Amino acid sequence: MELIEFSRGLPQNFFRRHILGGENPLKVSGFLEANGVAKLWGFDYFRDLGESLLVPVKTFDSNGDIRVSTTSLSDYVRSIERYELDQKSNRPAYCHDIPIFHLLPDLIDGVRSMPSSIFPLWYRDSWWQFAQFFMSPSGSITPLHFDTLMTHNLFFQVAGVKEFYLLPFSERSNCYRRGWRWFDVDPLNPSEEKHPKYRPDRCLKVTLRPGDLLYMPPGMLHHVITKQASISFNVDFHTKLSVCRSFRFVSESIPAPSLYYNTVALAGLFLGFNKRYLFSLYKSYLNYIS
Secondary structure: OOOEEEEOOOOOOHHHHHHOOOOOOEEEEOHHHHHOOOOOOOHHHHHHHOOOOEEEEEEEOOOOOEEEEEEEHHHHHHHHHHHHHOOOOOOOOEEEEEOHHHHOHHHHHHHOOOOHHHOOHHHHOOHHHHEEEEEEOOOOEEEEEOOOOOOEEEEEEEEEEEEEEEEOHHHHHHOOEEOOOEEOOOOOOOOOOOOOOOOHHHOEEEEEOOOOEEEEOOOOEEEEEEEEEEEEEEEEEOOHHHHHHHHHHHHHOOOHHHHHHHHHHHHHHHHOOOHHHHHHHHHHHHHOOO
């Protein structure tokens, strides 16, 4: 596995021809600025915008449980701002997997300049419907995992700095899997005693700064650390090949809801069913906790 890197853009058709279907991650530095995407999206922007908008925030417990609570977006931003000024207080939870364009449709204007050709045709004219939003204080961690639907993942870093620690899907048997998609290994502090099969030489560190794009292929394991308070969004999407491959993992206990959402995507990609109807079946995935 190697990281493919570009600055600000990609050669025409390179992503579709040379990245999709492969096993290597891709980083494009300065992608958002080069395409005029999300130019206004700072913490002050969301603080002023979200006084009445309630958002879920997540805490990842040491035993693997995920606890969810609710707060207003404005209050959440203020809690991050206070924490970043004085980190002696308790770190705010992680605002994670929010269908932001459905909650705040006016934000769509800020991403219309996105080159939609990077998405498969079925997603292309309304890719934003599938986007999920992230906001986190420095020090936030999402433990090692892979995306539950085995989708391709385009991750856009708007503000702040994140570090991704990436491992190929083939390493899942060496990372001490817990359930369907979580792992006990901490790539920053691996224990040879507890996890002797883990191979740190297979782990790739990628740092994302404001404006950067990271592509992760289906099943890529990733451990994520917020180094500076961050705003991000991503789009999970399937190709015909990836959605077909996802059904191979029934034997590895892929959850029934994941199979359901992948069946909906398969119907759209192969059968051309009405997207509006199919998305009404798929939309709950944007809040799905697995």
